Amino acid sequence: MRKISADLIYTISSDPIPNGIVTIDDDGTILDVSPASNEEHSDAEYYTGIICPGFINTHCHLELSHFRGQIAEKAGMTGFIKELLSKRPGFSAEEISRGIEEAEAEMIRNGIVAVGDISNDNSSFSQKAKGNLCYHTFIEVFDLHPSQAEKVFGNALALKAELKSLESTHASLSCSIVPHAPYTVSEKLFALVAEEAAKSPFPQSIHNQESAGESELFLSGSGPMFEAFQRMNVDMQFFPATGLNSLRTTFPRLSKQQNLLLVHNTFTSFEDLQWAQEQMKSSITSGLQPPASQLYWCTCPNANLYIEDKLPDYHAFIRAHAKMTIGTDSLASNHSLSVLDELKAIESHQPGIPLKALLTWATKNGAELLGLDKNLGTIEKGKKPGLNLLSNIEKETISAGTQVLKLI
Ligand SMILES: [Zn+2]
Numbered sequence: 001m002r003k004i005s006a007d008l009i010y011t012i013s014s015d016p017i018p019n020g021i022v023t024i025d026d027d028g029t030i031l032d033v034s035p036a037s038n039e040e041h042s043d044a045e046y047y048t049g050i051i052c053p054g055f056i057n058t059h060c061h062l063e064l065s066h067f068r069g070q071i072a073e074k075a076g077m078t079g080f081i082k083e084l085l086s087k088r089p090g091f092s093a094e095e096i097s098r099g100i101e102e103a104e105a106e107m108i109r110n111g112i113v114a115v116g117d118i119s120n121d122n123s124s125f126s127q128k129a130k131g132n133l134c135y136h137t138f139i140e141v142f143d144l145h146p147s148q149a150e151k152v153f154g155n156a157l158a159l160k161a162e163l164k165s166l167e168s169t170h171a172s173l174s175c176s177i178v179p180h181a182p183y184t185v186s187e188k189l190f191a192l193v194a195e196e197a198a199k200s201p202f203p204q205s206i207h208n209q210e211s212a213g214e215s216e217l218f219l220s221g222s223g224p225m226f227e228a229f230q231r232m233n234v235d236m237q238f239f240p241a242t243g244l245n246s247l248r249t250t251f252p253r254l255s256k257q258q259n260l261l262l263v264h265n266t267f268t269s270f271e272d273l274q275w276a277q278e279q280m281k282s283s284i285t286s287g288l289q290p291p292a293s294q295l296y297w298c299t300c301p302n303a304n305l306y307i308e309d310k311l312p313d314y315h316a317f318i319r320a321h322a323k324m325t326i327g328t329d330s331l332a333s334n335h336s337l338s339v340l341d342e343l344k345a346i347e348s349h350q351p352g353i354p355l356k357a358l359l360t361w362a363t364k365n366g367a368e369l370l371g372l373d374k375n376l377g378t379i380e381k382g383k384k385p386g387l388n389l390l391s392n393i394e395k396e397t398i399s400a401g402t403q404v405l406k407l408i
Pocket of ligand 1: 329
């Protein structure tokens with residue numbers, strides 16, 4: 001048993017507790033959270049800084065970790081995809097495995113306790129099966145040609161079965177099959193994914209409005225993404241412009257039977273936010289969706305700066321009462337896998353978001369999205385959320401010098 005105290009305890013489930021004391025069992029289970037008392041706690045470890053729950057990274061591509069430092073920055077989405085695809089065959093299985101192992105160790109060091117991780121293949125499965133870190137795997141599908149939908153979906157089902165076969169008492173390997181992005185999935189493939197999703201309690205996820213070209217493609221069938229598709233000789237006959245932006249085109253094609261995560265949202269307007277939240281609510285009232293399932297918005301600021309050099313308007317998300325989560329995306333488009341580094345990027349570009357809100361995005365909301373909130377996301381009796389110490393933090397504001405130390 002340990003007693004741990006710091007200047008402030010951000011439990012996230014309550015107001016911050018100055019000099020609070022968290023008592024934990026040997027396995028990290030919270031036995032008690034109490035306010036500072038006059039009674040001597042000589043056996044308590046005292047830290048300078050803020051203690052918060054372990055971080056939840058809701059969007060990562062562990063299998064791309066070997067791309068660290070390999071892709072040029074600020075080349076836009078089409079430049080990014082082109083370079084990634086051209087370099088993808090140039091790595092050995094050993095380099096890919098080493099990248100995955102090192103990336104996982106980096107996330108653990110940075111106080112991340114659970115990850116929503118995208119998989120297009122099985123290269124990360126053996127690492128996930130070691131049970132070092134808690135994962136929910138989003139097995140991702142993409143293909144624009146309807147004739148390929150059954151085959152692509154069949155491959156995803158096989159990957160799902162392979163991952164489940166590696167499950168053990170020390171590694172729970174939950175997964176769901178998800179569409180990659182509005183512009184890479186045929187309507188038929190969307191329908192197969194939605195049908196499968198409706199049978200399972202696990203969350204859905206899709207990349208959304210990551211570049212301006214994405215909406216232009218849907219609105220008018222033109223722009224940089226359309227031109228990139230043409231250069232790649234993609235048959236665009238199955239990809240008619242809808243006159244609606246990518247979110248409004250795609251949202252009706254997604255299952256609402258479980259939590260849904262929209263990732264990036266860099267070009268999502270306040271009106272889009274309100275519209276999508278209304279759509280989600282109305283599918284509850286019409287009985288199409290269980291009341292508990294919710295819409296979450298993941299932001300990956302460092303990846304957005306890396307690729308498009310643009311960030312979402314966070315104040316619009318706050319005004320719309322959007323449930324935000326944090327993602328690191330992959331090391332192909334980021335210099336680190338650190339939720340704290342993502343919070344630093346938000347604070348340095350759009351200062352003024354209260355620390356409680358930022359930490360809620362980084363902990364509780366992600367745990368709820370992934371269905372892990374029985375154990376993770378808040379410091380409460382009976383949970384085992386991990387404890388992070390944030391130091392070099394002044395006036396409850398994250399700055400470039402703020403550091404994270406994983407205590408538990
Ligand atoms: Zn991604």
